Amino acid sequence: MAHGPAKGFTRWLYTTNHKDIGSMYLWFSFAMFFLGGFFALVIRAELFQPGLQIVEPNFFNQMTTMHGLVMVFGAVMPAFVGLANWMVPMMIGAPDMALPRMNNWSFWILPFAFAMLASTLFMEGGAPNFGWTFYAPLSTTYAPASVTFFIFAVHIMGASSIMGAINIIATILNMRAPGMTLMKMPLFVWTWLITAYLLIAVMPVLAGVVTMMLMDIHFGTSFFDAAGGGDPVLFQHVFWFFGHPEVYIMILPAFGVVSAIIPTFARKPLFGYSSMVYATASIAFLSFIVWAHHMFTVGMPLFGELVFMYATMLIAIPTGVKVFNWVTTMFKGSMTFETPMLFSIAFVILFTIGGFSGLMLAIAPADFQYHDTYFVVAHFHYVLVPGAIFSITAAVYYWLPKWSGNMYDETMGKAHFWLAFIGLNVTFFPMHFSGLAGMPRRIPDYNPLWADWNMISSVGAFLFGAAQLLFLFIVIRTIIGGKKATAEVWEGSHGLEWTVPSPAPYHTFSTPPEVK
Amino acid sequence: MEQKQEFETYYVPEQSKLPIFASLGLFLTVFGLGNWLNEMSAEKEGSGVTVFLLGFVVLAAVLFTWFSKAIDENIKGLNSVQLKRSYVWGMGWFIFSEVMFFAAFFGALWYLRNISLPHLGEGPTSELLWNDFKADWPLMTTPDMALNGEAAAITGPEATMGNPGFSKWLTWLPFINTAILISSSVTVHWAHTALKKDNKKAFNFWLGFTVLLGFIFLCVQVYEYKHAYTDLGLTLNAGVYGTTFFMLTGFHGLHVTMGTFMLFVQWLRSVTKGHFSHSDCFGFEASSWYWHFVDVVWVGLFIFVYILG
Amino acid sequence: MLSISRRSLGLLFAVAVAFLPALVYAGEWQLNMTEGVTSVSQSVFRLHMVILIICVVIGIVVFGVMFYSMYAHRKSRGAKAANFHESTTLEIIWTVIPFVILIAMAFPATSTLKKIYDTDNADLDILITGYQWKWKYEYLGEDVSFFSNLSEKSRQQIYSKAPKSADYLLDVDEPVLIPVGKKVRFLVTAADVIHSWWVPDIAVKRDAIPGYVNESWTLVEEPGTFVGQCAELCGKDHGFMPIVLKAVPQAEFDAWLAEKRAAATAIAEAAKQQLSFEELYAKGEEVYISRCAACHQDNGQGIPGVFPAIAGSAVATGDLASHLSVILNGVNGTAMQAFAEQLNPVESAAVTTFQRNAFGNNTGDIIQPIDIVNFQQDQ
Ligand code: HEA
Numbered sequence A: 001m002a003h004g005p006a007k008g009f010t011r012w013l014y015t016t017n018h019k020d021i022g023s024m025y026l027w028f029s030f031a032m033f034f035l036g037g038f039f040a041l042v043i044r045a046e047l048f049q050p051g052l053q054i055v056e057p058n059f060f061n062q063m064t065t066m067h068g069l070v071m072v073f074g075a076v077m078p079a080f081v082g083l084a085n086w087m088v089p090m091m092i093g094a095p096d097m098a099l100p101r102m103n104n105w106s107f108w109i110l111p112f113a114f115a116m117l118a119s120t121l122f123m124e125g126g127a128p129n130f131g132w133t134f135y136a137p138l139s140t141t142y143a144p145a146s147v148t149f150f151i152f153a154v155h156i157m158g159a160s161s162i163m164g165a166i167n168i169i170a171t172i173l174n175m176r177a178p179g180m181t182l183m184k185m186p187l188f189v190w191t192w193l194i195t196a197y198l199l200i201a202v203m204p205v206l207a208g209v210v211t212m213m214l215m216d217i218h219f220g221t222s223f224f225d226a227a228g229g230g231d232p233v234l235f236q237h238v239f240w241f242f243g244h245p246e247v248y249i250m251i252l253p254a255f256g257v258v259s260a261i262i263p264t265f266a267r268k269p270l271f272g273y274s275s276m277v278y279a280t281a282s283i284a285f286l287s288f289i290v291w292a293h294h295m296f297t298v299g300m301p302l303f304g305e306l307v308f309m310y311a312t313m314l315i316a317i318p319t320g321v322k323v324f325n326w327v328t329t330m331f332k333g334s335m336t337f338e339t340p341m342l343f344s345i346a347f348v349i350l351f352t353i354g355g356f357s358g359l360m361l362a363i364a365p366a367d368f369q370y371h372d373t374y375f376v377v378a379h380f381h382y383v384l385v386p387g388a389i390f391s392i393t394a395a396v397y398y399w400l401p402k403w404s405g406n407m408y409d410e411t412m413g414k415a416h417f418w419l420a421f422i423g424l425n426v427t428f429f430p431m432h433f434s435g436l437a438g439m440p441r442r443i444p445d446y447n448p449l450w451a452d453w454n455m456i457s458s459v460g461a462f463l464f465g466a467a468q469l470l471f472l473f474i475v476i477r478t479i480i481g482g483k484k485a486t487a488e489v490w491e492g493s494h495g496l497e498w499t500v501p502s503p504a505p506y507h508t509f510s511t512p513p514e515v516k
Numbered sequence B: 001m002e003q004k005q006e007f008e009t010y011y012v013p014e015q016s017k018l019p020i021f022a023s024l025g026l027f028l029t030v031f032g033l034g035n036w037l038n039e040m041s042a043e044k045e046g047s048g049v050t051v052f053l054l055g056f057v058v059l060a061a062v063l064f065t066w067f068s069k070a071i072d073e074n075i076k077g078l079n080s081v082q083l084k085r086s087y088v089w090g091m092g093w094f095i096f097s098e099v100m101f102f103a104a105f106f107g108a109l110w111y112l113r114n115i116s117l118p119h120l121g122e123g124p125t126s127e128l129l130w131n132d133f134k135a136d137w138p139l140m141t142t143p144d145m146a147l148n149g150e151a152a153a154i155t156g157p158e159a160t161m162g163n164p165g166f167s168k169w170l171t172w173l174p175f176i177n178t179a180i181l182i183s184s185s186v187t188v189h190w191a192h193t194a195l196k197k198d199n200k201k202a203f204n205f206w207l208g209f210t211v212l213l214g215f216i217f218l219c220v221q222v223y224e225y226k227h228a229y230t231d232l233g234l235t236l237n238a239g240v241y242g243t244t245f246f247m248l249t250g251f252h253g254l255h256v257t258m259g260t261f262m263l264f265v266q267w268l269r270s271v272t273k274g275h276f277s278h279s280d281c282f283g284f285e286a287s288s289w290y291w292h293f294v295d296v297v298w299v300g301l302f303i304f305v306y307i308l309g
Numbered sequence C: 001m002l003s004i005s006r007r008s009l010g011l012l013f014a015v016a017v018a019f020l021p022a023l024v025y026a027g028e029w030q031l032n033m034t035e036g037v038t039s040v041s042q043s044v045f046r047l048h049m050v051i052l053i054i055c056v057v058i059g060i061v062v063f064g065v066m067f068y069s070m071y072a073h074r075k076s077r078g079a080k081a082a083n084f085h086e087s088t089t090l091e092i093i094w095t096v097i098p099f100v101i102l103i104a105m106a107f108p109a110t111s112t113l114k115k116i117y118d119t120d121n122a123d124l125d126i127l128i129t130g131y132q133w134k135w136k137y138e139y140l141g142e143d144v145s146f147f148s149n150l151s152e153k154s155r156q157q158i159y160s161k162a163p164k165s166a167d168y169l170l171d172v173d174e175p176v177l178i179p180v181g182k183k184v185r186f187l188v189t190a191a192d193v194i195h196s197w198w199v200p201d202i203a204v205k206r207d208a209i210p211g212y213v214n215e216s217w218t219l220v221e222e223p224g225t226f227v228g229q230c231a232e233l234c235g236k237d238h239g240f241m242p243i244v245l246k247a248v249p250q251a252e253f254d255a256w257l258a259e260k261r262a263a264a265t266a267i268a269e270a271a272k273q274q275l276s277f278e279e280l281y282a283k284g285e286e287v288y289i290s291r292c293a294a295c296h297q298d299n300g301q302g303i304p305g306v307f308p309a310i311a312g313s314a315v316a317t318g319d320l321a322s323h324l325s326v327i328l329n330g331v332n333g334t335a336m337q338a339f340a341e342q343l344n345p346v347e348s349a350a351v352t353t354f355q356r357n358a359f360g361n362n363t364g365d366i367i368q369p370i371d372i373v374n375f376q377q378d379q
């Protein structure tokens, strides 16, 4: 087994190697990030001014829908799976993922699924236009014919996620090197263990709800049709039972990444390791009992409204524990501010701001004013863009030397950071204001009252997009060449992945290392 | 966790063509199916069904090769104890994902019965929108029918799959089917015990018997569906009662089909190739866990769909 | 580091310059949620301010500590890393304090929510039904009901054919009126997909779920005009279904109701007249553009795969009865709604005449209002 990768492009098609598969996941997700970002730019271009200039309303809705879907399922989730593929085996001292062939299958389903989803843009009637939350009956009785392909795309990408998650759990539970007890695992591994559990618990529910849609559309059932005794609100309950844990699926691994980076550059061990583990588990647990906070206005009884409000507010506590632990890790450290650290610090600040707006949304009576406005859009972009995306970016800078053997250009990395940081705040901060001032989301055109904020947002979006082009350039340049990286790469790095040479050999830990 | 474990190499397979072709097969299957469904709904002719069948053949062939290969590797002794544990974890979590899939449908049933229908049947919703529709379960007169002043064609307990009263259970098909399925769980367990004693003859017998019971269960279910459609007018389109009834029992039936097929394959392996011994029987064990899972789901169905139905 | 920060300063400047046009454009800069005009909306506003301030304060403390260590404990200043990494006391403190803060927030939130849910003892019931892309208002027990569409004025401005007015996209042809000082109950539902009836100034946002009725209420003390929009994605023209709510004194409200009833009688009268082809065609074009073109498009071509074309349509050029049936009764389970209740017989006759003769559908048919009345009676 001590051989290298196969020659030619079939290496990528047939590979069973966790590093190859991790790289493919990451590249795929990068491509999807650009595609989803392109859709976002269409949205922002149309919203630059009041009036309809560039696209028609129906197409605008398709852009919003595809942007949400592609970013969530195509960019963020695969990126984290890619990181898990690369890092989990190396962090726990395993030779590979537990089920290597299935691992490749999990990956290769995705390009097919997204090709099918993207192809709906060219079908008669157009792509899905009912929002990434696809509420029935807009997505059933009133949907374009392409909804059928959307449903099957969700089915197979769900299958991919479930297989990926099973693989990660089996790897973590079964493949740790001797001595690597659960409470010695790096936090990234812990957060992924819990995320994988969430995935297996909720992706089948998503599959269930799209199956109900399929039946309503093609076989005349009445799950979501009051005429037959069904209920459109049932759709929302089932969807959000998946949907809320889904947003934590997109943030827990990010917590893990940041918990790896901050101690490295503060040169001080992570503060409160075990409380971090418990906090992650508590967030995961709570995520199952808060879903209806997305539905405060659907007319639930008062009692339900209150229960979901209280439960949602509770999430602030374990999340706060995490934030406080990161801050205390930095406290009395010896800090330097390389690019990964900059992105991580921005993560802590901006994610917290996003969390605060989340807490405001959780207050049901106030949510009656916030719901379905740009305030919500501001909230979730603050937790997703400087949250998920920044953590992924930080992870790439942090581990790229290990993957490629070369150091990235620090000046360019910092330029990328500042461009992205500014672009992002310029894009999304004004959305708080337009939202509070009453601008609904998912509209292609709006009253001039909100014109200024929208113009600023649009400018910021293009700036942020340009920053991502720079990122692509930096990554490619680093892979091609550059200063050679040492095995440790960072002065303050700890953990098994830093004990192997850079670039990491094709097969690592064929014999498990001894962990003390 | 486990101390001082002998180190064995973990088998990491070479490059493999299987996954990419499996992806292709899966893609063709769903793409064909999507086209087919859209063509049916638009009442057009098309190639959907061909693509679907093609994809299905590809997928089935790849999976067949894949499983054969895994079995081969096992026979060659490539699989370490640790790898076998990976398979166990894999199957276990897969079954958990299936549990959650059913949970979505059970949840839907619960919500529709206990939240939606009461809402539809009272207050302004009933008065203003549905012509004073009154909700009861099983729902035979839908809100739509109430609106148009229609009544259910057949009413009363005979019209539903519901509980006919305890005294009639022995002639009640769902009860008989429950008995069949529960016995099959017992027989598959006996097969397991026999295998543990390396009594292959008893093993083959009980396993084959289980497959037979599974098959009988499916036949009874088909009969019941036919009865529902032709005699009772209970169809997928008959409102939420038909919807939830057919979707829950239908998906369960699909899983029984899968489980029966899996057990049948294990039986073939044992009978024709002499596979399985007390220490090496993961293929069989995994199938039998699946079978027990299908059984447990049925008990849930029996309670929530039939008895309380 | 220095060169970096100079670079970022330069960038900031560039961004600021980019915004100049925006600042010039600036009309009002509304930054915050509206306080609104009802006791509910004001409680909501206070609640919003309280949680906002709490969050800001927590933010200042947390980020303050962080910025302090980023400044004081940096390697370039010679900071040596300490090695502490656990403190149960700290963990307990920062679990308990947020918990207490949350409980403090929960009290006003609960009482406000209770107030919002108290729909009992209303003086007036209005049934609000969301349609793809208009609202229908029915004054229960008053025998008054009407549809409210985006105003023609706004429609003209969408493609910059006319300059945008301050109420662009926020004005309608028929506002909904309520009497001041009376508790009004809104019964909200929908005819096709989910909509959401939202007027920020009274802090009412209720989803309109097809087949279900949701309840909400308001009590406005002073006369005024309040605007809002549909707040749930409902298809193509979700951005174009505004709400205009007018609170007026009781006497004015009663007069308005009487006027509405009188108008209904006049319409029934008007159905008896005979109109010329030209009159019908011209009127029909008007109706078509304002009511049908959202889907079937100005040029009658529809949107392939979504909305069928009227031009050359087998229905619009074929059997009159089925054409009338589509228009008046709609097509169940599709976006084509029953227009019988939205258009009066004159309008229906006109639009039918128009569709059968426009876009190259040269059937030459003339449909009179009385034909519509007869068709409906025959059903
Ligand atoms: C990564 C994704 C992510 C994350 C992490 C979160 C985190 C949270 N979200 Fe968010 N949310 C989304 C993604 C996410 N959300 C998305 C995508 C939507 C919109 C979906 C759609 O409709 O399209 C949404 C919508 C959404 C809504 C519905 C709004 C509406 O439609 O009306 C609500 C309502 O409660 C909500 C609440 C919260 C809360 C309470 C948290 C909490 O987890 C936040 C907790 C964090 C903190 C509070 C900050 C740190 C804590 C401290 C410093 C401690 C002290 C603090 C206090 C005591 C205040 N979110």
Ligand code: HEA
Residues within 6 Å of the ligand: A033, A034, A035, A036, A037, A038, A040, A041, A043, A044, A064, A065, A067, A068, A069, A071, A072, A075, A076, A130, A131, A132, A133, A377, A381, A384, A385, A388, A389, A427, A441, A442, A443, A457, A461, A462, A463, A464, A465, A466, A468, A469
């Ligand atoms: C992880 C998820 C994620 C991410 C990363 C983003 C990233 C961005 N999102 Fe969005 N967004 C969602 C998830 C996400 N979003 C979701 C779930 C919704 C809700 C959908 C719904 O309502 O159904 C939404 C909705 C949403 C809206 C509201 C639409 C509406 O309500 O109609 C807007 C509006 O501005 C927006 C903007 C942006 C922008 C500008 C970015 C930027 O950060 C994107 C930056 C990336 C690029 C720009 C691409 C990179 C560069 C190029 C393509 C090269 C060319 C560019 C230049 C030369 C400039 N997003």
Ligand code: CUA
Residues within 6 Å of the ligand: C130, C131, C133, C194, C195, C196, C230, C231, C232, C233, C234, C235, C237, C238, C239, C241
């Ligand atoms: Cu109606 Cu949005």
Ligand SMILES: [Cu+2]
Residues within 6 Å of the ligand: A243, A244, A247, A291, A293, A294
């Ligand atoms: Cu949520």
